[in-house]
Amino acid sequence: MSRTTSPPRRTRTAVLAAYALVAAAAGTVTALDGPASAAAAGCTVDYSIQSSWSGGFTTAVAVTNTGDAVSSWKLEWNFAGNQKVTQGWSSTVTQSGTAVSATNASWNGTLATGASASFGFNATATGTNAVPAAFKLNGVTCNTSGGEDPTDPTDPPPANAKVDNPYTGAGVYVNPEWSAKAAAETGGSRISRQPTGVWLDRIAAIEGVGNGMGLRDHLDEAVRQAAGRPFVVQLVIYNLPGRDCAALASNGELGPTEITRYQKEYIDPIAAILADSKYAGLRIVTTVEIDSLPNLVTNVSPRVTATPQCDVMKANGNYIKGVGYALNHLGAVPNVYNYVDAGHHGWIGWDDNFNASAQMFKQAATAEGSTVDKVHGFIVNTANYGATKENNFTINDSVAGKSVRESKWVDWNRYVDEQSFAQAFRQEAVNVGFPSGIGMLIDTSRNGWGGTARPGGPGAQTSVDTYVDGGRYDRRIHLGNWCNQAGAGLGERPKASPATGIDAYVWMKPPGESDGASKVIPNDQGKGFDQMCDPAYTGNPRNNNHMSGALGNAPLSGDWFSAQFQELMKNAYPAL
Structure with a gap:
């Protein structure tokens, strides 16, 4: 199953220089209420530089009204350097010297208490490009900042004591590379500040693929964004030998027997970087080797879904050894x-x-020196499409004398959605010997299934199939379909502690990154063509010989897929 990403090819030195100039550009400026007036004003401002280049930059601004409702707004600030606005959108941006003002467009002037408006602009700049120190909303100072940069990565934050749920009370890292791609899409600024996972999908990703950011670059930027507060950075550890033995689109760089390279050239360098004292204040969440261990249960002989590659990986034990080694060394x-x-x-x-x-x-x-205590929890639905909660039917329902389990869609499964499954699996893990305090994560990046196809209630009770098919949110043709699914939408936004036993909803898979190419594309990344990514493919035993349901014209796994990103926003639930 395809789950890999490739960092964008930007000049890393320029990116890092821009971060140094931006200082705390990714942070939110705290609101301070101004003096009483006819309409008491107040706001918070998220001023974030989305991309930068030699001599220029693009900024996204979101202003939230924390005062009385207004029918029009004007946001003002002063640049500290020689920045010059050249183009704006979703507002009218004017500049006189260092003074800048942005006034609402005709359609976004009304701001109720708690409502937000977003706009952006391009500008030129050389030298200092610091965050504005203060903003005014409708003439009233609503926030200020200044003084010493609290996010200097040369000042290590204090070490954290281990907590039960790392997401509780913590900020979460926004990957500036993904954020810039999302913001460049029409409407993408609505979600471009959401936190997503950083995928370390090959050895070269540790230092940075091409001109992309490497692991240290991301961690330095996470320290900068943290600004001394509790802060999570999410990493995907994804480079096992013989990776993804039941799929071709995301096969990796290491062959089935290259366990020593995995341990010494991949895991050891990652662990050494994570152990650097300058990152001791971060809460580093690792998602360890998606699409590996379950394959050793479901896709090996004598199952009809077996593949020769999965049989090899079970026989040589390198999935077990690799995961155990990663847990032991990262968990240290x-x-x-x-x-x-x-x-x-x-x-x-x-x-x-x-x-x-x-x-x-x-x-x-418990392999390779690890213990169950080095597992903090489990993550489900990573890069997949299963609905978080199906509200229109339960596993206990019956229609016309038949259980929901007998429907073609459920097909005797004991779970109809990810949350009920995650909660039950957590208990099963405890039953087999994992610590009782483990938590669960659910990847909700692409499982919203909103839009016009989303059912408003249960299906007709003509039969168990009409009942389930008419009411299910998940509109895939078959549960086994996994590649660039047509009709999918963004799911629940990332949040901590959303339900019992669930540590967080996360967007571990960055929306807009392809699951795999819909046709053969030669490449040097070891990624094969998987027919499940071809919209014309009629299926295999793993999806009960159904159509693939994939979008056409898809690029290689991990490459940016604009059409998919637009579809995810269109079908988001909750809606954007």
Whole structure:
């Protein structure tokens, strides 16, 4: 199953120089209420530089009204350097010397208390490009900042004591490379400040692929964004030997036997960087090797879904050894929180797979010197499409004398959505020997299934199939479909502690990054062509010989897929 990303090819030195100039550009400026007036004003401002280049930059600004409702607005600030605005959108931006003002467009002038408006601009700049020190909304000072930069990465933050849920009370890292791509899309500024995972999908990604950011670059920027507060940075550890043995689109660089290279050239350097004392104040969440261990349960002989590649990986034990080694060495860093990938309900929710997967995870968690204590939890639905909650039917419903489990869609699974599955799997993991305090993450980056196709209520009770098919939010043709699914939408926005046993909803998969190419594309990344990414493909035993449901004209896995990003925004639920 395709789950890989490639960093964009930008000049890394220029990017880092821009970050140094921007200082705390990714932060939110805290509101201070101004003096009483006819309409008491107040605001918070998120002023973030989305991209920069030699001599210029692009900025996104979001202003939230914390005072009385207004029917029009004007935001003012002063640049500290020689910045000159050259183009604006979603507002009228004017400048006189260093003084800048942005007034609302005709359609976004009304701001109720708590409402927000967003706009952006391009500008030229050389030298200092610091965040404006103060803003005014409708003439009233609503926030100020200044003084010593609190996010200087040369000043290590204090070390954290391990907490039960790393997301509680913490900010979460916004990847500036993904954020810039999202913001460049029409309407993308609505979500470009959401936190997403950083995918380390090959050895070269540790230093930075091409001119992209490397691991240290991301961690330095995370320290900068943290500004001394509790802060999570999310990493995807994804480079096992013989990776993704049941799919071709995201096969990796390491062959089935290259376990030593994985350990010494991939895991060891990552662990060494994470152990640097300058990052001790971060809460580093690792998602460990998606699409690996469940394959050793479901896609090996004598299953009809077996592949020769998965049989090889089970026989040589390198998935078990690799995951155990990663958990042991990454888990030795005090501020690292390991979450092992646990598939999704449409993969291991069946009786034959459920306990067997938990046992397999325990085997890996106790391999290569690791222990179950080095597993902080599990993540489900990574880069997949299963609905978080299906509200129109439950596994206990019956129609016309038949259980929902007998429907073609559910197909005797014991779970109908990711949240019920995650909560049950958490308990199963505890039952087989994992600590009772483990938590779960659910990737909601692409499982919203909104738009016009979203059912408003249960399906007709003509039969169990009409009932389930008419009411299900997940509109895939089959639960086994995984590649660039047509009709998908952004899901719940990232949040901490959304339900019992769930540490967070996360966007571990950055929306807009392809699952795999819809046709053969020669490449040097080891990524093959998987027919499940071809919209004309009629299926295989793993999706019960259904159509793939994939979008056409898709690029290689990890490359930016604008059409998919636009579809995800269009079908977002909750809506944008």
